[in-house]
Amino acid sequence: xxxxxxxxxxxxxxxxxxMTLQCAQDMNHNxxxxxxxxxxxxxxxxxxxxxxxxxxKGEVPNGYNVSRLxxxxxxxxxxxxxxxxxxxxxxxxxxxxxSYEQYFGPGTRxxxx
Amino acid sequence: xxxxxxxxxxxxxxxGDSAVIKCTYSDSASNYxxxxxxxxxxxxxxxxxxxSNVGEKKDQRIAVTLNKTAKHFSLHITETQPEDSxxxxxxxxxxxxxxxxxxxxxxQVQP
Numbered sequence: 619x620x621x622x623x624x625x626x627x628x629x630x631x632x633x634x635x636x637m638t639l640q641c642a643q644d645m646n647h648n649x650x651x652x653x654x655x656x657x658x659x660x661x662x663x664x665x666x667x668x669x670x671x672x673x674x675k676g677e678v679p680n681g682y683n684v685s686r687l688x689x690x691x692x693x694x695x696x697x698x699x700x701x702x703x704x705x706x707x708x709x710x711x712x713x714x715x716x717s718y719e720q721y722f723g724p725g726t727r728x729x730x731x
Numbered sequence: 732x733x734x735x736x737x738x739x740x741x742x743x744x745x746x747g748d749s750a751v752i753k754c755t756y757s758d759s760a761s762n763y764x765x766x767x768x769x770x771x772x773x774x775x776x777x778x779x780x781x782x783s784n785v786g787e788k789k790d791q792r793i794a795v796t797l798n799k800t801a802k803h804f805s806l807h808i809t810e811t812q813p814e815d816s817x818x819x820x821x822x823x824x825x826x827x828x829x830x831x832x833x834x835x836x837x838x839q840v841q842p
Contacts, residue, residue: 622774651829660735660820660832661775676829677732708774718763718824722774 619644622723624709630729631699639694639707639726647711650692651676651720652684654705661708667692668714699730733758733825737833744811745841752836754821755803763824764797764804768817769835775820779806811840 622643631637641650648669653661653676663676667686681703683695696703706727710720734757744750754764765780781788781795781804788795794807804823808815818837822830 653832658834660737660822660834662832663829666829677831710774718830719765719777719780720775720830722776725772725774 621645622709622711622721624707624723624726626726627724628727630731631696632731633700635699635730636695636697637699638696639709639728641692641694641709641723642690643709643711643721644690645711645713645721646689647713647721648689649712649714650686651710651712652682652692652694653708653710654678654703655708655725656705664694664707699728701730704728704730733761733823733831735821735823735831735833737821737836739836740834741837741839743839743841746811746813748811750806750808750811750815750838750840752806752819752821752838753803754805754823754833756821756823756831757802758823758825759802761823761825764795765822765830766795766806767820767822767832769820770817778819808838811838813840813842816840 625640651666652664665684667673670689706725709723712720736755762783767775768778769775797804818835821833
């Protein structure tokens, strides 16, 4: 099992460009999450999907959109990238039932110039 | 929303010593209290968690204690080893199956 995978690992964008970060899990998780981590800080929740077909805003949703494509895949889209979105992005999955444990992917390091 | 504070922000100990990290939270509805470890270049990984009906939980050299009345919980690592060096995050739940992460504690274990 690959667990939670993210693509790409690294990306450099110019201001105003768009891109989609991909996340997939093979752990049969019901819930999936997108976080961003800025230097010296904890993870901040951008969006999450408690179950297939639903999405909810987290703490810092502005400038992002998400799609829960199916149970396995949860993508994060930046429509018009800004330098303030330079960060490391982590996707996570959770069974969402009795266990709240979240399993994290390896992260995508995004730089917006 | 949940306000989470974590102390200290950095902690340096000698190998074999104990380390304690404290997390305070604001939402009295929180019922789940995990600690995550993040190694350089990797995503966080759960190392121990506790639910609100339990005061303490141990797993080998790691323990978590909870004081729900005072709204804080702590991570205790005994007999520290160099491989314990990492950043540790507390992340109490918000009641919406989402977690709020603290700002992290960088633990350095000196050989």
